[in-house]
Amino acid sequence: EPEVTQTPSHQVTQMGQEVILRCVPISNHLYFYWYRQILGQKVEFLVSFYNNEISEKSEIFDDQFSVERPDGSNFTLKIRSTKLEDSAMYFCASSEEGVEQFFGPGTRLTVL
């Protein structure tokens, strides 16, 4: 069964460094998303991406964040200058039609 994959599973970085989180969505899906879950809290929407552009972003998704689909298969989330409060689990999701979103296993980001 096709699934969303994410790499790395765990990323440790120093405050102020740039990180890129990678996702490979399910191949025939057209809608892509990033969500964030700070430890012990609920999952929060960050951004949605369709037709090679951002379709919606949350207040969390400020200028430090960017997304890209550099080729036909990858979908990346870049954080330009990480802060301590960026430490969280980041989930990528993809969907064929937008409603049912399939989540990847997540990348745990730790900012020291």
Add this chain to the structure above:
Amino acid sequence: AQTVTQSQPEMSVQEAETVTLSCTYDTSENNYYLFWYKQPPSRQMILVIRQEAYKQQNATENRFSVNFQKAAKSFSLKISDSQLGDTAMYFCAFVGRPSGTYKYIFGTGTRLKVLA
């Protein structure tokens, strides 16, 4: 704005018993979807069950069923014959598209522990 409330932070149930997790939501939309997700210690998000708001019939998926009360904006999850593998965090999610894009609004979760 849509909100999702899960009022039970933690619950426990004996193996083989039945447990119900509650979820309420607030929206002005008429067409939307509701989901329950399971998050085990691995933190993977696993879809448990889905309900379309336009369907009156409650969704069922093996041991999992929902009680969807649209007028009351309530969407509870019933787990029958609970198993140790059901131990996990359970998130209720509302899916609508007030601004044209479907996005998930999650509740704060209920930590369920199944006791042997």
